[in-house]
Amino acid sequence: MxxxxxxxxxxxxxxxxxxxxxxxxxxxxxxxxxxxxxxxxxxxxxxxxxxxxxxxxxxxxxxxxxxxxxxxxxxxxxxxxxxxxxxxxxxxxxxxxxxxxxxxxxQRRNKYLMGEALRRAGLPHAHQLKMNARNDLDEQIAMIKKWPVVVKPLNSAGSDGVSICHNGTELKTKAALLFGQVNKLGSVNDELLVQERLFGQQYIVNTISERGRHFITEVWKDDRIEVEGAGLIYDKELNMDIDDASLKDINHYTFQVLDALEITHGPSHVELMCTEEGPRLIEVSARLQGGISHKAVSTAIGESHISITALLLGSRPKLHKYLTTRSRTAELMAVSLISKSDGVIVSSHIEDTVCKLDSFYEFVSCPTIGDTLHKTIDLFTCPGVLYLLHQDSSVLQRDYQKIREWERQGKLFTTA
The missing domain is CATH 3.40.50.20 (Rossmann fold)
Incomplete structure (x- = not known):
């Protein structure tokens, strides 16, 4: 063989x-x-x-x-x-x-070019502007007609450098900080994307593509929290039934986006906002979603973005079989921990709190004694991520609220 x-x-x-x-x-x-x-x-x-x-x-x-x-x-x-x-x-x-x-x-790496590809394809998209460090900032800011806006590096990830700006003064200050900085993916920020802030419910759509044919693997209802002086931080992601009728427009729009970006092969990770006017793209990554748990996702819905990509690479017949026979057995939520301040962990109470919740399944990442916590302003300052899994969605919601209550009370970690 x-x-x-x-x-x-x-x-x-x-x-x-x-x-x-x-x-x-x-x-x-x-x-x-x-x-x-x-x-x-x-x-x-x-x-x-x-x-x-x-x-x-x-x-x-x-x-x-x-x-x-x-x-x-x-x-x-x-x-x-x-x-x-x-x-x-x-x-x-x-x-x-x-x-x-x-x-x-x-155009699959540069966030400005993504938006331009959608515009050329005639798809609904967020209004955007590309700012250049070599040109006058005031002149560029004067071109913006609608506030607030979101500013971000053209080609980074994980909410790196993302901020919400409500006026020209805030944008000028943030742009001055970002220009010339080396971002988390090793590129110098000589250009920035300024995008209208989209309002509505955010979603994550993970897909797999084979010879130009697209399949939805997961849809997550993605809730985030605005942090003053920064952007939106990760809060929780609730796994959705991909066959839910309410997701029909989102799924269709996702396929149109993948076609516009000429994604024909492999996994993609799509972030979009469902606004009053319909779905609007935030950004696409032509790769797996980061920071996911195969074990938790596959327990709930049979396979994960990881295992489905492995089937594409190693066993196409099994991939096709799963895509036509998949089933859902449990409700699933990913919860991102949030730190309100900086400090070094001197004691951890995770085992006596989170790990004893009825729906607790596993941690993808969790800080331990001696680790430094930073105030959460993006993915890279998120202390940890865990999964809740249960047959009853109300149990997930109850346990999620308990985690946030413990955070407010300082009961998860003692820091110095």
């Missing part, structure tokens, strides 16, 4: 979980391409070198990479993290494998 070689580009965060899942559940050989000499700090701890038969460190020399690629009969190429999206397109095209087209790669 021919061995199947799968190549992951930047298998960090959920990409690392995908690599481990493939290693444990599929008869495949796994290769890895590291898209930069140094792994970005936000990803470094998640990388598991031992999972890969070979790891190629890309220095920008494609001829070197080509020689390495020729040593293996690679059948699939996929990005494991945001930093690997564009190189994954190039490698797939070079090997003449299924992938997303190179000519439109940049």
């Amino acid at each position: 021919n061995e199947k070689y799968i190549c992951l580009i930047d298998a960090y965060s959920s990409g690392a979980k995908l690599a481990r899942y493939l290693d444990e559940n599929h008869d495949v050989r796994i290769l890895h391409i590291q898209s930069s000499v140094q792994i970005l700090p936000i990803y470094k701890a998640s990388f598991e070198r031992a999972l890969f038969e070979s790891n190629f460190i890309f220095t920008g020399d494609f001829s070197e990479l080509d020689r390495w690629l020729k040593a293996y009969p690679i059948t699939e190429v996929i990005a494991g993290a945001e930093s690997g999206v564009m190189l994954a397109d190039e490698v797939a095209a070079h090997l003449r494998l299924q992938g997303n087209p190179v000519k439109s790669s940049e």
Whole structure:
């Protein structure tokens, strides 16, 4: 039997979980391409070198990479993290494998170009403006006719640098802070996206695409909290029944967005707002959702974004079977912990509080004694994420409220 070689580009965060899942559940050989000499700090701890038969460190020399690629009969190429999206397109095209087209790669990484792609496709989209550090800030701000707005780096992730600005003074101050700064994905912010603030209910839609055909894998009702002087921080995500009639317009719009961005292969993570005028895109990532638990999601709905991507790469017949026979067995909620202040943890009370809730399932991440807490202003300052799972959705809501009450009372951690 021919061995199947799968190549992951930047298998960090959920990409690392995908690599481990493939290693444990599929008869495949796994290769890895590291898209930069140094792994970005936000990803470094998640990388598991031992999972890969070979790891190629890309220095920008494609001829070197080509020689390495020729040593293996690679059948699939996929990005494991945001930093690997564009190189994954190039490698797939070079090997003449299924992938997303190179000519439109940049619009799948650059948030301004995403909006422009929707405009060209005639799809509803948020009003936006691209600010440039080289041009006069006052002149650019004067072009904005509607407030508030959201300002963010063009190509970062995890709410990095995202702020809500209510007037020109706030925007000028925030832009001055962001311009020239190296963002979490290692790029210098020489341009910024200014987008109208969308109001309504936010949703996450995770998908898988095969030869241009799209499938919804998960929909999450995504609640966030506005933080003064920053943006919106993660609060809770409630897993929805994808066949719910109320999601019909959202699902249809998602497919239109994927087509406009020329996403034809692999996983995508879509964030959108359901406004009074209908769905509007916030942003798309042509990769797995970060920070997810395969175990919790698959327990509730049969498979996760991770395992479905693994089926695409390693067992297409099983993928098609699942997509036509899937079933839901429990209600599921992801809860992000929120810290109101800075401090070092001197004692943790998580075991005696959260872990004893009726619906508690597991932590994806949780700080321990000696760790430093920071006031939560984005994903990177979120102390931890946990999953609640139960047959009764009211139990999830009750336990979620209890967690927030304990946070307010300082009962989860003692800090100094």
